[in-house]
Amino acid sequence: GEDVEQSLFLSVREGDSSVINCTYTDSSSTYLYWYKQEPGAGLQLLTYIFSNMDMKQDQRLTVLLNKKDKHLSLRIADTQTGDSAIYFCAESPDRGSTLGRLYFGRGTQLTVWP
């Protein structure tokens, strides 16, 4: 399978910006996703970006993609306590036997302190 790496923990103060980082290995064109999972809940799709884009912004969320370094980041502006959750980065390659599969990172636990 594909390797998607994330740091496991991030703590920030309420009102600060959070930046969650992810690296992936697939070199083909691909969609990259960010999902949020609150305790006991399913995965909520936050945003996604195609690998021919550098940046995507959606309200408080900014996704940056460095395709050369295969590095993806999710920036949450003005982080709130309700943003505390696990954030999964996921990759959907477009080739061969990996086509049609989502490869997840291990998830980053974001804790927001009041």
Added chain:
Amino acid sequence: DTEVTQTPKHLVMGMTNKKSLKCEQHMGHRAMYWYKQKAKKPPELMFVYSYEKLSINESVPSRFSPECPNSSLLNLHLHALQPEDSALYLCASSQTWRTSREEETQYFGPGTRLLVL
């Protein structure tokens, strides 16, 4: 509307029981997925249905039996489970599958938390 619903929300069963998990979507999606998620881990793919046909079975034990009666419904039949099968079972759907397009974006349901005693 990007809603996937799952029932029941919680399920406790013994190792000799037979039960079923249900998943439903009314977005006109033609691909549906079952995932298993253990605590503090990412979801693991179990099955993929595309146009109501089983397309991927990730070597899942036969005590898990998926069924797709129509394009909106996906079931997971459970029989003779083991305690290690306790997990959150997530259903997802997407407009298409293996098209490498935006329509392949997966939307997840809230999950069924299963406890096997």
